[in-house]
Amino acid sequence: MNTELQKRKSNINGTGIFTTQSIQGGAEFYAIPLDIIFNEPKPKCARIAEKKYVSDNKVLNWVNHSCAPNAKLDIMRSIPVLTALRNIAPDEEISVNYNETEVQGIKVKCTCKSENCKQYFIRL
Ligand SMILES: [Zn+2]
Secondary structure (H helix, E strand, O other), X not given: OXXXXXXXXXXXXXXXXXXXXXXXXXXXXXXXOOOOEEOOOOOOOEEEXXXXXXXXXXXXXXXXXXXXXXXXXXXXXXXXXXXXOOOEOOOOEEEEOHHHOOOOOEEEXXXXXOOOOOOEEEEO
């Protein structure tokens, strides 16, 4: 299932994750490795369940937030996955809406530049 994803300079903030291939809308294109799990929130981690936070330095830690994301972190699965919300073209940056999965954390000013930007997002 895993699509080839690369770290590159982000159009949103710092370093981001980019796909080298096109991804079909609805496709599950990356399974989150569950090797490093914490039971409390830590920076760079993502919440995947109640008191369960994953650190995936290869991909997920580097996926930026966008208020108009092209992907979703689906945590309602036995293995959390990144799912495409629409067709994604080669060399597009992957983004997700952090506010859908993070419930506590710090409010950060959003730089996604999307039309309907909510101006902030929550990050651990
Ligand atoms: Zn935004």
